[in-house]
Amino acid sequence: MQEICSGILNNHVLIVALIACLSAQIIKLPIELIKNRKFNLRYLVTTGGMPSSHSSFVGALAGGVGQTMGWESPEFAIAAIFAIIVMYDAAGVRQAAGKQARILNQIIDEFFEEDHNLNEARLKELLGHTPFQVLVGLGLGIAISWIAGPAY
Numbered sequence: 339m340q341e342i343c344s345g346i347l348n349n350h351v352l353i354v355a356l357i358a359c360l361s362a363q364i365i366k367l368p369i370e371l372i373k374n375r376k377f378n379l380r381y382l383v384t385t386g387g388m389p390s391s392h393s394s395f396v397g398a399l400a401g402g403v404g405q406t407m408g409w410e411s412p413e414f415a416i417a418a419i420f421a422i423i424v425m426y427d428a429a430g431v432r433q434a435a436g437k438q439a440r441i442l443n444q445i446i447d448e449f450f451e452e453d454h455n456l457n458e459a460r461l462k463e464l465l466g467h468t469p470f471q472v473l474v475g476l477g478l479g480i481a482i483s484w485i486a487g488p489a490y
Contacts (some may be wrong), residue, residue, distance in 0.1 A: 350486070351402035356484040358398035362391035362475055390467040390475030392428045396421035397479025405488035423477075429472045 346352065369388050381387060383460040400417040407413040433457070 351406060354402050354483055355395050355399040358479040359391045359395035361482060362389045362394035364479055365389060366465030386467060388471045388474060389478050390428050390472045393425050393472045394479035396424045397476040398483040401480045401483030421449040425472050428467045429469050
């Protein structure tokens with residue numbers, strides 16, 4: 339068990355990808371502070387927002403795999419395809435779900451204006467990302483991967 343933990347902690351590509359993801363989450367704090375003039379620590383653990391931590395994570399992962407295993411390797415192909423799927427989901431499916439949540443919340447708000455007795459539960463609206471947020475997250479992840487360099 340100790341050998342497994344040691345191996346995971348010495349996995350350079352994994353550590354760099356985690357650092358990229360954490361960096362994106364931390365960057366959300368000042369961006370939201372400037373944008374909404376509120377300091378909210380919840381942005382450290384929420385999905386959505388600028389930049390996309392999902393994209394940063396998979397961008398750094400694919401970049402690290404490409405640097406260590408080679409850009410022509412099957413491992414890089416797997417990581418790149420995985421990254422594309424995650425980023426497509428972040429900008430497409432999850433953003434659409436967020437838009438649907440916003441509309442449903444609006445319907446509930448309008449319904450309650452008429453004094454109905456319904457137990458309302460607000461849906462989370464910030465689920466996905468705009469394509470720009472995904473690209474910024476991807477750029478951040480790749481930059482962190484390049485700065486950290488390959489693990490030889």
